[in-house]
Amino acid sequence: MRRLPPPPPSSEITPEARYLRRREILKSVGLFVGTAAAMGTGLVALTGRGRRANITAEPLPADLVVPPPTPAAPSGSAAARNPFTTDEPRTPYEDVTTYNNYYELGLDKEDPARNAKTLKPKPWTVVFEGEIKKPQRVDIDTLLKWFPLEERVYRMRCVETWSMVIPWLGFPLGKLLERLEPTSRAKYVAFNTLMDPEQLPFQLTDVLEWPYREGLRLDEAMHPLTMLAAGLYGKSLPGQNGAPLRLVVPWKYGFKGIKSIVRIALVEKEPQTSWNMAAPREYGFYANVNPLVAHPRWSQAMERRIGDLEKRPTLPFNGYAEEVAHLYAGMDLRMHY
Amino acid sequence: MTSAISTPDKPAAPRGGAGKLGWLVPAIVTGGLVPAVVLAARAARGDLGANPIAEAMNQLGLLALVLLVLSLAATPLQIVTGWKWPIRIRKSLGLLGFFYVCAHFLVYALVDQSLALRAIAEDITKRPFILVGFAAFVLLIPLAATSTAKALKRMGFARWKRLHRLAYVVAILGVIHFVMRVKKDVTEPAIYGAVLAGLFLIRIMDWVRKRGNKRGAARG
Numbered sequence: 001m002r003r004l005p006p007p008p009p010s011s012e013i014t015p016e017a018r019y020l021r022r023r024e025i026l027k028s029v030g031l032f033v034g035t036a037a038a039m040g041t042g043l044v045a046l047t048g049r050g051r052r053a054n055i056t057a058e059p060l061p062a063d064l065v066v067p068p069p070t071p072a073a074p075s076g077s078a079a080a081r082n083p084f085t086t087d088e089p090r091t092p093y094e095d096v097t098t099y100n101n102y103y104e105l106g107l108d109k110e111d112p113a114r115n116a117k118t119l120k121p122k123p124w125t126v127v128f129e130g131e132i133k134k135p136q137r138v139d140i141d142t143l144l145k146w147f148p149l150e151e152r153v154y155r156m157r158c159v160e161t162w163s164m165v166i167p168w169l170g171f172p173l174g175k176l177l178e179r180l181e182p183t184s185r186a187k188y189v190a191f192n193t194l195m196d197p198e199q200l201p202f203q204l205t206d207v208l209e210w211p212y213r214e215g216l217r218l219d220e221a222m223h224p225l226t227m228l229a230a231g232l233y234g235k236s237l238p239g240q241n242g243a244p245l246r247l248v249v250p251w252k253y254g255f256k257g258i259k260s261i262v263r264i265a266l267v268e269k270e271p272q273t274s275w276n277m278a279a280p281r282e283y284g285f286y287a288n289v290n291p292l293v294a295h296p297r298w299s300q301a302m303e304r305r306i307g308d309l310e311k312r313p314t315l316p317f318n319g320y321a322e323e324v325a326h327l328y329a330g331m332d333l334r335m336h337y
Numbered sequence: 338m339t340s341a342i343s344t345p346d347k348p349a350a351p352r353g354g355a356g357k358l359g360w361l362v363p364a365i366v367t368g369g370l371v372p373a374v375v376l377a378a379r380a381a382r383g384d385l386g387a388n389p390i391a392e393a394m395n396q397l398g399l400l401a402l403v404l405l406v407l408s409l410a411a412t413p414l415q416i417v418t419g420w421k422w423p424i425r426i427r428k429s430l431g432l433l434g435f436f437y438v439c440a441h442f443l444v445y446a447l448v449d450q451s452l453a454l455r456a457i458a459e460d461i462t463k464r465p466f467i468l469v470g471f472a473a474f475v476l477l478i479p480l481a482a483t484s485t486a487k488a489l490k491r492m493g494f495a496r497w498k499r500l501h502r503l504a505y506v507v508a509i510l511g512v513i514h515f516v517m518r519v520k521k522d523v524t525e526p527a528i529y530g531a532v533l534a535g536l537f538l539i540r541i542m543d544w545v546r547k548r549g550n551k552r553g554a555a556r557g
Contacts, residue, residue, distance in 0.1 A: 032364040035361065039365055039369060043403065047400045049396070207522045279521070294464075304390070304449075307387075309390070
């Protein structure tokens with residue numbers, strides 16, 4: 001008769017309590033992992049934004065593009081200052097086209113690039129009206145053939161204290177206004193963005209009063225630095241940058257650069273402007289870049305050039321004082337901010 | 338913001354663990370630190386968009402606000418549901434909030450302002466927006482410093498509780514700071530403000546109810 005193996009000594013038998021707890025421990029590990037993962041993903045989903053969209057834009061027909069004007073400086077002088085083309089490093093295309101304020105396409109900086117698909121820049125008509133001798137409606141393709149497109153590299157200073165250097169393609173607004181022949185009553189220029197919630201879906205919200213409106217004094221509008229842009233970096237404007245036509249006024253805060261323009265009217269009285277209507281204490285009609293006049297909630301003395309870690313001092317009139325300061329001679333710029 | 342405050346002390350947990358929910362606090366702390374790791378990884382990859390410093394500050398500030406509001410939700414949640422576990426994670430949530438407030442302030446002071454002390458001092462004194470955020474940060478320090486059981490014992494429960502009511506003030510300041518930061522659209526900060534108001538309302542209703550019960554009992 002075979003003998004059964006001896007039973008294991010009782011000291012080797014796992015106590016029942018511990019056996020049961022082992023299951024409990026496994027369950028606890030599962031609960032730990034599940035809860036930590038849920039908490040982590042929840043928080044990241046709630047607070048982790050800032051993903052970029054991929055940008056595509058068509059090149060503009062090369063035959064439309066000419067070099068920028070050269071300054072009327074003595075030829076041969078190496079220090080000749082050219083306000084039309086700064087030689088500062090250009091902000092990368094990807095940054096220019098994915099970091100935008102265009103509330104009609106979303107409120108976060110990355111939203112307009114993601115949402116711009118709804119904006120159809122063709123066909124597009126711009127209306128010219130008001131105190132001009134030649135009121136008319138013009139198709140964008142016709143308009144862009146009226147004037148050669150110049151590349152101009154301007155600094156762009158946002159009222160939110162960041163800045164960029166952008167190579168625009170466009171033409172001086174003054175040339176267009178000359179062609180439209182302002183009457184003697186024309187004192188200001190008023191601009192409107194397209195009003196169409198199907199193309200600009202955030203117009204269904206009441207963040208601002210739509211359509212977006214901007215304005216310039218006639219002498220500001222006629223200044224050779226002021227331009228209407230149809231492209232940047234040699235390509236047509238992406239929707240998020242204001243396709244197909246936007247205003248660029250390099251010595252003013254970026255919000256003056258109204259996007260996707262459908263109407264330009266010459267008027268007698270100072271026109272209403274969107275940010276001024278929304279918060280008159282914070283955003284004036286002039287909105288000239290001015291390091292000495294703080295925004296009520298933040299200083300305007302410094303700015304961060306996109307791509308830089310350290311801030312740099314902001315220059316009066318965004319560095320264009322030599323060209324434009326005379327427009328405001330005798331004005332109290334603390335009052336007319 | 339410490340555990341076992343408004344709940345009677347539980348019997349000591351069995352040796353080697355904090356009872357059935359021993360996994361809960363480590364899980365909350367681990368999960369709460371995940372966004373910091375994700376943010377650091379994205380920063381290292383250059384994946385924070387065109388203005389990474391502003392993006393990092395925004396995310397850290399928002400994380401701080403979310404966690405502080407969550408910590409303030411513990412007691413109301415317990416009042417409404419009767420569950421005990423929210424109280425167990427309240428302190429961890431508050432300290433996580435403090436961690437993100439510190440990170441938010443450090444990115445502002447060290448990176449955004451490059452430690453330009455004069456500019457920082459000017460910001461704090463001249464700009465209500467910065468002052469409000471800074472006040473919230475400063476008020477959180479004593480709360481974090483007295484978050485241990487030892488500190489609670491030393492101060493006595495009544496004094497400790499009174500001090501930690503500041504958590505509500507801090508969260509309200511956080512919401513105001515958020516409102517003042519946005520250029521125009523206040524929807525998102527308004528949501529946090531509404532949640533905070535709801536939480537406060539639950540506490541007030543509970544307080545009124547308890548007071549009524551006490552009176553009723555005294556009269557009867």
